[in-house]
Amino acid sequence: MTSIRFILNGEDVALSSLDPTETLLDFLRLKRRLTGSKEGCAEGDCGACTVLVGRLVGGRLSYETVNACIRFVGSLNATHVVTVEHLAAKDGTLHPVQQAMVDCHGSQCGFCTPGFVMSLYGLWLTSENPSRAEIERALQGNLCRCTGYEPIVKAAEQVGQIRPSSLFDPLERERANIIARLEELATRETIAITGPDGRRLVVPGSVEGLAETLAAHPKATVVAGATDVGLWVTKQMRVLDPVVFINHLEDLQKITVTPDGITMGAGVSYSSALNVLRKESPAFGRLIERIGGQQVRNMGTIGGNVANGSPIGDSPPALIALSATVTLRSAKGTRTMPLEDYFIDYGKQDRQPGEFVESMFVPRPKASSHVAVYKISKRRDEDISALCGAFHLETDAAGIVTHIRIAFGGMAATPKRARSVEAALYGKPFIQATVEAARDAFDLDYKPLTDWRATAEYRQLTAKNLLTRFFLEVSGTPQELQRFAVEEA
Amino acid sequence: MDKATYETTKYIKGPMHQSLRHDSAHKHVAGSAEYIDDMPEPAGLLHGALGMADRAHSEILSIDLSAVKTYPGVVDVLTAADITGVNDVSSGGRHDEPLIATDKVEFHGQTIFAVIAETRDAARKAARLAKVEYRDLPFWTDIDGALENGAPLVTPGMTLKRGTPETELDKAKHRIKSSMRIGGQEHFYLESHIALAIPGEDDDVTVWSSTQHPSEIQHIVGHVLDIPSNAITVNTRRMGGGFGGKETQGNQFAALAALAAKKLKRAVKFRPDRDEDMGVTGKRHDFKMDFDVAFDDDGKIHAIEANFAARCGYSSDLSGPVTDRALFHADSSYFYPHVKLTSQPLKTHTVSNTAYRGFGGPQGMLGAERVIEEIAYALAKDPLEVRKANFYGEKGSGRDVTPYHQQVEDNIILRVVEELETSCDYQARRLAIIDFNKTSPVIKKGIALTPVKFGISFTMTAFNQAGALVHIYQDGSIHLNHGGTEMGQGLYTKVAQVVADCFQVDVDTVKITATTTGKVPNTSATAASSGSDLNGMAAWDAARQIKERLVAFATEKYAVPASEVEFLPNRVRVGDQIFTFGDFVKQAYFGRVQLSAAGFYKTPKIHWDRAAGRGTPFYYYAYGAACSEVSIDTLTGEYLMDRTDILHDVGKSLNPAIDIGQIEGGFVQGMGWLTTEELWWDGKGRLRTHAPSTYKIPLASDRPKIFNTRLVPWSENTEPTIGRSKAVGEPPFMLAISVLEALSMAVASVADYRICPRLDAPATPERVLMAVERLKRA
Known part of the structure; x- marks a missing residue:
């Protein structure tokens, strides 16, 4: 395949030439003149650029908030990107989430507001009558400097009682249509395209394809959530080539719970892990609730946190204490080691060229521990x-x-x-x-x-x-x- | 006109004193409110990026820009040699702030060139390719370093003195000498600075700038380009937050954009990245306050001397008036019988610090509250009791004169504090907390109730003026323009309410238009909380003039006395005839009535003699009080905000919903200043808390779990301000002092409240834990 294809609000997008590290926010603002999403920090911390990305998982369409400022366009194949411009009705009638923000005086300068609206919308789609703690968690990745947040939380509470209906919710109204279109866009073939300056991006269609791609390009930058690599581009101005996207590989996103423990694929996002860990390992789960904001947890992966070897790395201490092992894979096969042995020194991990982190296994602690x-x-x-x-x-x-x-x-x-x-x-x-x-x-x-x-x-x-x-x-x-x-x- | 306007209504929509939503609220939530970076880009637009020094203090020996110039997409590289006027963007006219540094770098990040390229990405990448040779010089980045190195002052300090503290300090029973460190603060407006310059014919240039002070941008662009102000038009529709950070700091971006635009004859935009913005724009001043206070057994202050040393950065910018205002508020709400206050605006090799909500006032007031705390712990009293013992008295009580010799005439602080004390059940909760702390070994709680008294007016008397322009068109629609800028505070909404109220028309009839130097000239910064006081009155004056002409027209045309011309909601009654407002205006047009007026206002009464330290710098005071309750973990220093109750005075509110938004927002911003917001420079003088990843402003989950905010219901401004309202932008910021003191009480519990914890700001979890350890060992 030679193009990245996705749906932007209602419109089909197909890109056959693409800078491998072009951010979604620049694409929206500069190429499409969709200027509702704002750049506040370009590092996934302020949430002013928040948009929803919908994708099919096991045939179900679900939407998650992401930071457009560090999300690369190359990672969007077979997704539905929803921006703030898509919420209000054609006649200008505001969506209930937007109306609640107006009614509660939830905006002052207004610059962070579109991002808040999208985070509140993401919450509203998934949670009925959210508690204050749930609202605060959903807003961890959105900074407001004007309001002190009280009216925004009130807006979330107020709108929490209104449920999605095709009468006023665009995503509800379009659901069947979007599912059909996304099914068409999904592919198990490898997508490989080059940008205007010759730099390449690869979207492997499978884990096997990923192994082959890395065998061919051992120095490629592997990108899952881009919550770290995104900043290499926006802050350090690094020029990456080629870039291999793995965020869509469902085989890397499996979580298996057995009496022996939990196996987490490297592509499991913090949000997905949280759903399982809340029950299986509450202490670890509570930690994950405090990693990044909701957008970063939706994008970022525990595998990426391990693979990039930050000295702080919020999840590794928990994984090490729980005697977790890590499995690395390459075209030659796999090898497994205790996670603590994987971290060699500052910025240095035991990952060879062509290898990628495939999964982590967390043994189940004894009930009495x-x-x-x-x-x-x-x-x-x-x-x-x-x-x-x-x-x-x-x-x-x-x-x-x-x-x-x-x-x-x-x-x-x-x-x-x-x-x-x-x-x-x-x-x-x-x-x-x-x-x-x-x-x-x-x-x-x-x-x-x-x-x-x-x-x-x-x-x-x-x-x-x-x-x-x-x-x-x-x-x-x-x-x-x-x-x-x-x-x- | 639509049918609705013909219907008889009893009230207009959006008069003064009504809770009306922000005029742009609908556009904010829809994503259609246009900020400068959202505007359609002019054809051929170029993008600028700063070339920043990576030394704190050095001579520049050479700069090799060849790799910058040849980077693909680069069109030009600006150096000081390109400046056609004066290489200076200082706001105070001290010529100490070069737009582009030439032979000397004085802070890490200072601009040494600027790249202009076809894309922003190319400009930013190219800006990193310069090869610079430096000869390093000694530097210091903080107050201690400045004092050790005998740093010069960036501007002369000020002294306020009343009575004879030098002899009276010895006379009271108790005396404490101590000091406090108060951290700075990054504004963190969500929209970074931005300027877009579009060249015109002759000298003309139009600049769109995210600024609180379009007239200053106009002045600086003229100064740097050597062109007259009449060639420069500066426009600002809205900012994505300002907080003082856009009072002078937009100068550099606007000047560079205008310079490049005129040189290259193409539109040029500068939009720094967040890290660049935080690196090259000033912040709130850090202070070190040293004090010597004498007091009696009741905690009543007899005499006080205090010095306020400030980290000003490398140039003066607004450090003079900021440190002045720290002294103006070093009395908080307290009468000092004998007092001497001095300021020391110190030069440091850091970015030049600037205006920030409260403008030095918060630092002065925080110092005063520390003095109260010290006295309270020394005497084993509730700090609130000591506060009440020291409050200013009624006018004429002999306890009503400030250290700057202004008489406090409108004092309501005791009543505000006592009403809050009762409504939030302070006394019972304080006892319950003391009980709780006795039996809780790890978690400790604290509660504090602190007052706010904030002086309203620019201390530079000349700035207390404003203009407005009102047109009524033939269809009855109204065009409003004034010198104030909209940064989210709802100024446009409030001023539109004033005009709507004056003509008795629905507020939707009034179109609020972008602030522009071409319509209302010589404006002051939208600052000092004065936006609605000044511009509201100026707009009212313009509307009044038109209204008087309309009345005169009606009396003449219909031969009725003026008392028979009445502006009813959306209608005008002339004798026994009633016209819609639009129809009446159309008649006036055909009657050749001028339907446009420029309004003007200057604040009465005020004057200030800085050299003598004497005068009436403030027109009136705004008051408030807050009570905060917190819990700390004495093993880690982490804390939770359990509850805050606020009672705040905005006079007769112009718009209660907007005012409550200002109060809650100001409080949370102040809480950030005093808790998690820490600026940290490394050993090379580089700011390492340079973006939200490292600089932590409050989140939704940080606001108090219970958060009650009320306006003082009975307050009216004793001065004839617009609608008898009071300013609201800055005063609530200082309500957050209650949070720091509540944390302090929780810390004090580990030593049975016998020692003042001397918890400095910001009280990060680390500072809280270290204070706990200090008290445990004491």
């Missing part, structure tokens, strides 16, 4: 951790520690286990005296840095305090402590 994940950041939501710590403890009937794994991000050049702390706890009764004595072992395990997120002193002290907090929770949670771990519904 205690698992906790703590994310510490300057701002509670949509922030990168100053530090992120995960604890996994098992004790025997006598209260002796029989299994302990502790891993932290933000404390070293890679996500890393606290082996000295673990040693100080292992084989001992899990009581206050043991914990007090183990705190100092953090000094052996980590020499954190000072940067704009926190000082070294704060990181070290807080890591120690998180062990104390873990102990307090395990030994009978003080009620009030939980409020910090769990958002009230």
Whole structure:
């Protein structure tokens, strides 16, 4: 195939020449003069560019909010892109979501407003009568500097009672038609096209095709959610060639839950993972609720978080503490290793040219074990951790520690286990005296840095305090402590 | 005219004092409100990007631009040699802010050239290809560094003095010397700066600029290009937020766009990326306040001396008036019998700091509230009790004169505070929190109720003037223009309500038009919360003139006394005849009545002698109070905002819905300043909190879980302002001080409230935890 084809609002788009890193936002604003979506940051943090992307998953059409500023057009084949311009009726009658924003005085300067409208619309499509906590989660990826948010949350509550109806909702009205058109656009063939300056993009039709593509182009940049690579382009002005898109590969998006544990394909988005982890691993699930904003969670993948090896990497500490393994694949076959061995040094991972992360396996902790994940950041939501710590403890009937794994991000050049702390706890009764004595072992395990997120002193002290907090929770949670771990519904 | 306008209505839609939605609300939610980057682009448009230095303080030895010039798509590279007028964009006329640095770099990110290319992408990529040789010089980026290095002042400091603090400080029973550090703040308007310049014939150039101050853009473009102001038209329909960040900081982008446009005879747009915007535009000033206070057993202040040192950046910009306003508000709501306040606007090798909502006032007021806290903890009293002991008294009480010798005539702070104290159940909740803290080992709570008193007027007396232009067309539709700019605060809506009210027509009849230097000249910045006070009165004056002509016309034509001409909702009664407004206007046109008028307003009463530190700089004060409750985790320093109650004074509100929006928004913005918003420069003088990924403004989930906002229902401005309303833009920002002090109380609980936690701003989780540790060890 030699073109990227998708539906933009009502219109068919087919692009046979395309810059592999052209962003959806530039495409909308510059090429289509659809200027409702705004650029506020060009890094997926402010949400002013929020649009919906609909795609067929197992025959069902579902829409998710994404940041158009870091979403590449090349990743949009067989999708339905919906912008703010598509919401109001032809006669100008506002959509109920828009009307609620007007009625509640939810806009002041108005620049963030189209993005808020789209996030509220995304929420409205999927959630009836959302709670305040759900609304806040849906809005984690949208910044407003004028209103203080109160009227926007009120608008979400007000419109939450009105349900989608083909009378006024364009996506409801068009549903059958869009499904039919998207089915036509879906392909298992590889799409390969070049941009005006000769740079190439490849959209493999299958995982096998991906392996072959990477064998042919071992230096290709693999892009799943683009929540990291997007910034290489918009902020670092990097010129990438070729670019291989994998976000559409359903074979990489499978989550399998068995009595042994959870297998997550590398292409599983945070949002999809969350649906399973909320039940299967609540501590990990709560962490994911605080990664990025809703748009980033819809786009970004745990596989990408692992593959790119950030020293902070919010999900790796939890995965390491849970003894997760990672499976890498290339045209030559697959290999599996403990995740902690995958991170070699700052910016360096054990991934060979031509290899890609295929899946992660998270063994199921024993029912009697205690698992906790703590994310510490300057701002509670949509922030990168100053530090992120995960604890996994098992004790025997006598209260002796029989299994302990502790891993932290933000404390070293890679996500890393606290082996000295673990040693100080292992084989001992899990009581206050043991914990007090183990705190100092953090000094052996980590020499954190000072940067704009926190000082070294704060990181070290807080890591120690998180062990104390873990102990307090395990030994009978003080009620009030939980409020910090769990958002009230 | 449609039928509806003929129907008799009892009231018009959108008079003064009605909650009317923002005039652009419908367009905002539809995505059809046009910002400058959304406008149809002129044919042949070129795009600019800044070439930025990567040194904090260096001599420039050489710049090699060859790779920049040959990058595909690049049309031209501007250097200082291209400047046809003066290489200076300083707002205060001190000539200390080059548009393009030539031989010396004074902050990391300073513009040293500008690239003009066919696409924005090409311009941005090319801008990174310059090869620059530097000779590094010593630099400092913060107040401590400035003080250690004996940094010069960017502009002279100010002194306010009343009484004899130098001798009185010794006389009271208690005395505390301490200091507080107060962080700066990035504006984070969602729309970055932007300027679009379109060249015309002769010297003409039209500039679309996202600015709060079109007249200054006009002036600066003329200054840099050496062309007269009458050749320059600056237009601003709306900004995607301003907050003070677009008062002077648009100068550089507009000047570069205009310079390139005239040189290349093509339209040129500059739209910096967020990182570039945050790198090259000024922020709120950081302060270090040192104070020495003497007080009695009741906590009543007897004498105080305080110095406010500020991080101003490399040039003066607005640092003079900003540090002045810090001193004007260093009394908060409190009477100081003996007082001396000084400011120290220090030069640092950082981007030049600028206006930001409150304009130094928040920093001054926060310092005053810290003094109250120190006294309260020293005396083991509730800070609220100490506050009440120090409030200004009634006019004539002997406790009604400010450190700048203005008499406070409209004081309502005690009543506002006491009403809030009762309505939010402060006393009972405070006791419950103290009980809770006794039994909760990890989570601690705090509550605080703090006042706001904010002086309204530009302290530069000349700026307190405004113009407006009103036309009525033959069909009865009204065209309104004034010097104020719309940045989201609802100014256009409020001023339209004034005009609608004056003519008694529905507000939809009044078309609000983009602010432009061509219609209303010599305007002041839309700043100092003065937008509706000044422009509302100017528009009312224009409408009044036309109305008087209409009345005169009617009395003459129909031979009735003026008392028999009455403007009814959308109709005009002349004697016993009633006309629709449109029909009446058409008659006036045929009667050759001038249906256009320029209005003007200047604020009465005010004057200020800076050298003497004496005068009446403010026309009146706006008041308010907030009570906030928080919880902190003493293991990590994380916190939650549990509840905030606000009672705020806007006089007789012109538009309650819009005013409440300003109050809630101002509060949350202030909360961000005092909690998670931290600016961090690295050892090379580079700002590392340069975008939303690293600079954290509040989210929806950060606002208080319970958030009650009310307007003071009984307040009316004692001065004859427009509709007896009061300004609302800045004062509510300082309601957020209650959050910092509530956090402080939660911290204080770990040492049984015996020690003032001295929690500096911003109180990041790290600062909270470190304060907890400090108090645990004390």
